[in-house]
Amino acid sequence: DLRMIIGFDAKRANANFTGLGNYSRFMVDTMATYGNEHKYRMYIPKRCKNASYDSLLKHKNVASILPRTFLMKSCKALWRTFFIKRGLLQDGVQLYHGLSNELPMGLHRTGIRSVVTIHDLIFLRYPQYYHWLDRKIYNYKFRYACRKANRIVAVSECTKRDIVKFYGISPDKIDVVYQGCDPVFAKPVAAGEKERVRQAYGLPDHFILSVGTIEERKNLLLAVKAIERLGDVHLVAVGKCTPYAEKVKAYVEAHGLSNRVHIIHNLKFGDLPVLYHLATAFVYPSRFEGFGIPIVEALSAGVPVIAATGSCLEEAGGPHSIYVGPDDVAGMTDAMKRVMSDEKLRHEMIEQGKEYVVRFDPKRLADEMNAVYLKCFDDNASGEERFVQTSSNMRKKISRYLPFL
Numbered sequence: 001d002l003r004m005i006i007g008f009d010a011k012r013a014n015a016n017f018t019g020l021g022n023y024s025r026f027m028v029d030t031m032a033t034y035g036n037e038h039k040y041r042m043y044i045p046k047r048c049k050n051a052s053y054d055s056l057l058k059h060k061n062v063a064s065i066l067p068r069t070f071l072m073k074s075c076k077a078l079w080r081t082f083f084i085k086r087g088l089l090q091d092g093v094q095l096y097h098g099l100s101n102e103l104p105m106g107l108h109r110t111g112i113r114s115v116v117t118i119h120d121l122i123f124l125r126y127p128q129y130y131h132w133l134d135r136k137i138y139n140y141k142f143r144y145a146c147r148k149a150n151r152i153v154a155v156s157e158c159t160k161r162d163i164v165k166f167y168g169i170s171p172d173k174i175d176v177v178y179q180g181c182d183p184v185f186a187k188p189v190a191a192g193e194k195e196r197v198r199q200a201y202g203l204p205d206h207f208i209l210s211v212g213t214i215e216e217r218k219n220l221l222l223a224v225k226a227i228e229r230l231g232d233v234h235l236v237a238v239g240k241c242t243p244y245a246e247k248v249k250a251y252v253e254a255h256g257l258s259n260r261v262h263i264i265h266n267l268k269f270g271d272l273p274v275l276y277h278l279a280t281a282f283v284y285p286s287r288f289e290g291f292g293i294p295i296v297e298a299l300s301a302g303v304p305v306i307a308a309t310g311s312c313l314e315e316a317g318g319p320h321s322i323y324v325g326p327d328d329v330a331g332m333t334d335a336m337k338r339v340m341s342d343e344k345l346r347h348e349m350i351e352q353g354k355e356y357v358v359r360f361d362p363k364r365l366a367d368e369m370n371a372v373y374l375k376c377f378d379d380n381a382s383g384e385e386r387f388v389q390t391s392s393n394m395r396k397k398i399s400r401y402l403p404f405l
Contacts, residue, residue, distance in 0.1 A: 003037050004373065007093040007112075010042035010064070011080060012100045014053045017269070018213070018240070020119065022293065023155075023179050024099040025052055026362075027117075027369070030180070032059035034366035041065050041091055043084060045076035052269075065091070085110050095373055101138075103145040113376035116145040117153040117177075120290030121162040122217070129217050143167055150376040153177050153369070155291040158312030175375070177368045178315075179293055180360040182273075185300040189277040197274040201264055207234040208336060209279035209303070211272070211294040212286065214245035214263070219308065219326050221248055222285040226332035228255055233340060235283075236262045238275065276301035281339045281346075284313060287326045292316040296360050299353035304346050306335045320352035 013024035032040055040062045047066065056062055068087060072079040084104050088096060089112070096107060098116040107114055123130045123138050130138075146152055146167050152174045154160035160174045197203070208227070212218045220237055227235045239245075245263065252261045267275070276282070282298035288311040295316040298305050305321040307313040314323060322339065324331035339346060 002374070003039070004094050005039045005041065005092050006031070006373070007041045007043055007088050007091070007096040009080070009096070009098045009100065009102070010044050010053075013042060013056070014044045014050050014064075015046075015048045017050070017052075019293070020100045021052075022182075023117070023119070025056060026179060026182070027097075027099060028056050028062065029059075030362040030366045031369060032056065032062045034363045035370050036061055039063075041093060043080075043087070045080045046073075081105055085112075088112055095376055097373075098145055098149070101145060102141040103149060105144070108148045114149045115151045115153055115372060115376060116149040117155065118142060118146065118159055118163055119155050120159050120288075121166055122288050122290070124166050125162070125288060126217060129215070149173075151175060151372050153372055155179055156312035156315050158315065159290050175368070175372045177365060177372060178360055179291060179296075180362050180365055181293055181297045181300055183362075185273045185276060185297045187273070189274050193274055194278055197271050198278060200271070201236075201262070201267070201275075203236060203262065203275075203278065204234045206280045206340075207236045207262070207278075208281045208283050208306075208340070209275060209298070210235065210237045210239075210283050210285075211275075211297070212239050212284070213242065214239040214248060215242045216244045217287050218244075219285040219287050220244075221251060222308070222326060222329060222332055223283045224248060224251060224257065224261055225329045226336050227260060228257060229329070229333045230336060230340075232260075233336060234260045234262065236264065236275070236279070238264045238267050238272070241265045273297075273301065276303055279303050281306060281336065283332075283336070284308065284317075285324075285326060285332065286311070286313070289313060289316075295321070296357055299357045302350045302354060304339050304349035305353065306332070306339060318353065318356035320349050320356065322349075 008028055010024060012020040013028060042064045044066060067073045067079045072083055082105050085107060089110060093112055095113045101118055103114055103116050123135050127135055146163060146169050154163060154174050154176050157176055160176050163169050163174055164171050210220060210223055214220055223235055227233055252258055276298055282303045282305050284295055284307040286308055292313045295305050295307060305317045307317050307321060307323055308326040309323045310326055322335045324335055
């Protein structure tokens with residue numbers, strides 16, 4: 001029975017409350033639950049108050065590790081990028097998983113095997129949405145991680161194609177492992193709880209929901225312009241405010257839509273599943289995504305999905321969801337009209353959606369990720385054989401490396 005000590009770059013699991021944080025927490029929880037033969041170590045540069053992160057420590061095979069010395073606590077970024085290797089070796093870590101696009105420099109020279117998850121390369125496809133310095137940093141870190149990792153995990157086939165295209169990486173080195181969502185989204189919600197949330201945010205009886213940071217790439221204006229063409233249809237948009245959100249609000253006010261477009265910036269996370277269960281339909285008009293987890297959340301909650309073509313959203317939403325071009329206002333209007341008025345269509349989309357999201361079942365995803373981990377030790381020998389050889393070699397190397405790390 002193959003048992004490993006696996007290290008996670010858990011900075012965003014602790015410090016980030018949205019996309020990369022959700023992915024990191026989901027993956028740790030999933031692996032600790034269904035890959036419980038292994039031990040897991042979450043490495044974080046500093047401790048942030050985060051109940052979701054703390055709940056991961058309920059697993060007996062999971063521990064949280066901070067920089068050990070005063071110097072490293074004072075130089076958190078340097079610790080995470082360069083000096084973490086010493087701690088990994090001391091802790092007996094055999095495999096390190098960079099959950100958010102990067103790996104420590106020089107990790108490949110320690111004998112520790114590595115996996116990096118690449119979420120998207122949107123900064124290369126749509127550079128206009130990013131500051132030039134951020135693009136330079138992302139490009140260096142992502143390219144380095146892709147080249148040095150033993151295996152790369154892409155969160156979608158779309159992201160895998162981009163890694164091959166932009167970085168020239170062999171597709172044989174890349175495995176697609178999807179992300180699931182918190183099981184709470186699939187759980188039924190009591191009528192009283194629905195009414196509490198409806199009143200707390202002043203929501204109408206029927207509405208189309210959109211979830212995600214309100215930024216230009218997410219393209220919320222397409223949904224707003226479609227709503228404008230429909231009679232008494234409401235749109236509820238949940239997400240962090242950006243300058244683009246002000247642009248959306250200005251359009252809403254200028255076109256007399258203030259009573260039908262509801263923008264919520266301060267939603268409590270515990271209320272989000274309830275909001276999905278209140279929605280009549282879900283819309284995700286983003287121009288480009290690495291995967292599109294809100295679509296999986298919507299399908300899990302039994303909500304019909306309308307999304308944009310052009311990236312990976314068809315992978316997240318499946319063949320039964322409706323897709324329109326990201327600039328097709330007439331197409332979006334028609335899709336919304338159909339879903340809101342055709343009860344038979346709605347029922348079919350809900351039932352087929354629940355069947356489709358089975359492929360994002362945590363147990364299945366854990367098995368797929370565990371297979372990726374084993375491949376890291378598979379150099380012309382079975383994963384198990386190579387693991388034993390590598391573990392023995394690492395013990396010999398530790399004393400050699402520690403003085404220099």
